[in-house]
Amino acid sequence: MKKNFLRVISVCLCIVLMASVGAVGVFAADKRTACGADCAYYPTIIVPGLGQSSVVVLDDDGDFLLDKDGNKISAFPAYIQTKQLVKRAFFPALLSLLTQRDAGLSNAVADAIGMSFGINASDLYAQNTGNVQVEKFPYSYAECNDYERGIINSHIPFDLYPTDLPLDHLYYFSYNSFGNHIDIVNELYTYIQMVKVQTGHRKVNLVPLSQGGTVVSAMLDYYPQVSADLHKVLFVVPALDGSKLIGDVFNDRITFLDSDYLYHGFLEDMRLLDEKTAGLIEVLLRLLPDSVIINSLQKGVKCLVEDVMIRSTSMWALCPSGDYPSAAERYLSSPEMAAIRSQTDRYYQAQLHARDNIQTLTERGVQVFCVAEYDYALINVGENWNTENADFIIQLDSTSMGAYAANVGETLPEGYEQKNTHCSDPTHHHISPDHVVDASAGLLPDTTFYFDAQRHDLTQYNDVILKLAMELIAHDDITDVYADPAFPQFNNGRNVKTILPLLSQAKDVDAAKLSGDKAKALTDAIAQSEEVLSRTVGAAGEIEAAEQALTDALVNAGVVKANKKGKNIFTPISEWLYAHYGTKSFSEIPRAAVRNVLQSITDFFRKTAHI
Ligand SMILES: [Zn+2]
Ligand SMILES: [Zn+2]
Missing domain, CATH: 1.20.5 (Single alpha-helices involved in coiled-coils or other helix-helix interfaces)
Known part of the structure; x- marks a missing residue:
């Protein structure tokens, strides 16, 4: 026994x-990492923002659809099939032009939107119905091939900004920006567990960017135990309380459906087109009566919002908590929307808990950092575009977790004292040098970095933000905004997209072949650019000044041609038309006035050709 x-x-x-x-x-x-799970680094997972994952179109057999150059076709933000669109819209557009009424144009616009964005539509359970595939990387950057690294670098240029973090510790989590939010959150949680197994490390860093902030925020609520898996979280312009832009769209507060604004101010306020192009478009809009234009836009927006956006729980996660109840009432109160509603209601709770959950994270010893940007009004699509400080895409309150700020172009009142909602150290000064932001009201006043006049969608061209991020994911030396004078709490926005190629072009010029003066101007301009780029702290406008010096020196050396700015006649014409005839189309304006406009355009082109 x-x-x-x-x-x-x-x-x-x-x-x-x-x-x-x-x-x-x-x-x-x-354990694929060279360190054998024994090193001072933490595996770092990037959770990218809107459209920063590769989602590609498949054919009926489930194979990749390729363009004529053999490249995969992106489904973000839409799948544009030019030939089909022309086929659908050509005759209704022509007929509407000839008859000066809506001869099917508005329906054609709605169909065109449906044909293009339909690839990102979802069913009544918020599951994508389009034939698309997310290109995922369930392994480290070190194991990615050149094509995959190209995708990653096109969104976050690790190739330009090297990090000390070993590349076999770097991971990129891809997801569909129009996808099912809860599924994406579950996938991220599983992905974190996979990275732990692959690297052997017990904790990871997370870098949620923009929309990625909603994914991480939901994960903290649905999987509170994940805090044990985290060493550091670096939020970069996170949409933690959504974007007012989406809040306005989901509440039917759209600016450009007002013809007065559309014909006069909308395109300039948008800040994406140069003045001349904006003026030209405003003049062209008058080829049709404004009722036809507005009707077409209305049907297009309705199709985009009702057929695509409101069935995407990822889009709902971008709706601010203050705008959610009314938007959900508007679009999700019918019985057929109940399955979507239960998912968005769940996220709404996570959104309301977001700051508390992040607070809990810090109390459990996880380091949490944030990068916020300000002094750029929201893009003017929603009616609330200029009501509070923002970074063009998201209001500052959302990205900074509650910082108090004056609106764009304004400053805090004279004698303003910082609120100290979240900072208890009386020696800390958390008001920005331009007297616009009070960082002490944000949840993490000592670990949030602010960039003035920085556009959200151009963050990847801010070399300082990238250098800061590369340092934070590799080392723990920067413990707060006081730790390294190279990265202070308040800094200037910058954009190095143009200066970097210009600088390498200048360096390629054989100065020995230039005259003394020209060679010196070029050498000086190169030195100026290199000096500015070597610093992470500096004055606003330095990059632009160095860029101009490089351009001038290159033009002077005969390497590039001077960029002549053509005279803008369209803005004055558009303004004259608006002042005299409001939003009337050419067919509704007296013939003599139309003849005058045509004459001045013809004269302009004749003169330009003569020159
Ligand atoms: Zn390691
Ligand atoms: Zn403080």
Whole structure:
């Protein structure tokens, strides 16, 4: 009996031992990192923003659809099939032009939107119905091939900004920006567990960018235990309380459906087109009566919002908590929307808890940093575009977790004292040098970095933000905004997209072939650019000044041609038309006036051709 008992025990022990050896074997085999799980770095997972994952179109057989150059076709933000669109819209547009009424144009516009954005539509359970595939990387950057690295670098240029973090510790989590939010959150949680197994490390860093902030925020609420897996979280312009832009769109507060604004001010306020192009478009809009234009836009917006956006729970996660109840009432109160509503209601709760959940994270010893940008009014699509400080895409209150700020172009009142909602150190000064932001009202006043006059969608061209991020993901030396004078709490926005190629072009010029003056101007301009780029702190406008010096020197050296800015006649014409005839189309304006406009345009082109 005793023998048998011992035998059973020993057999059991053997099984346990074998199983554990086996488990270790499996675990060790999965440890792909060179460090053998024993290094000072933490695996870091990027959770990208809107449209920063590659989502591609498939054909009916499930193979990649390719363009004429053999490249995969992106489904973000839409799948544009030019030929089909022309086929659908050409005759209704022509007929509407000839008859000066809506001869099917508005329906054609709605169909065109449907044909293009339909690829990102979802069913009544918020599952994508389009034939698309997200290109995922369930392995580190070190294991990505050139094509995959190209995708990652096009969004976050690791190739331009090297980090000390070993590349086998760097991961990029892809997801569909129009996808099912809860599924994406579940996938991220699983992905974190996978990274732990692959690297052998027990904790990881997370870098949620923009929309990625909503994914991480939801994960903290649905999986509170994830805090044990985290070493550091670096939020970069996170949409933690959504974007007022979406809040306005989901509440039917759209600016450009007002013809007065559309014909006069909308395109200039948008700040994406140069004045001349904006003026030209305003003049062209008068080819049709404004009722036809507005009707077409209205149907297009309705199609985009009702057929695509309101069935996407990822889009709903971008709706601010203050705008959600009324928007949900408007679009999700019918019984057929109940399945979507239960998912968006769940996220709404996570959104309301976001700041508390992040607070809990810090109390559990996770380091949390944030980068916020300000002094750029929201793009003017929603009626609330200029009611509070923002970064063009998201209001500052959302990205900074509650910082108090004056609106764009304004300053805090004279004698304003910082609120100290979240900072208890009386020696800390958290008001921005331009007297616009009070960082002490934000949840993380000592670990949030602010960039003035920085556009959200151009963040990847701010070399300082990238250098800061590369430092934070590799090391723990920067503990707060006071730790490194190279990265102060308040800094200037910048955009190095143009200066970097210009600088390498200038360096390629053989100065020996230039005259003394020209060679010196070029050398000086190169030195000026390099000096500015070597610093992470500096004055606003320095990059633009260095860029201009480089351009001038290159033009002077005969390497590039001077960029002549053509005279803008369209803005004055558009303004004259608006002042005299409001939003009337050419067909509603007296013939003589139309002749005058045509004459001045013809004269302009004749003169330009003559020159
Ligand atoms: Zn390691
Ligand atoms: Zn403080």
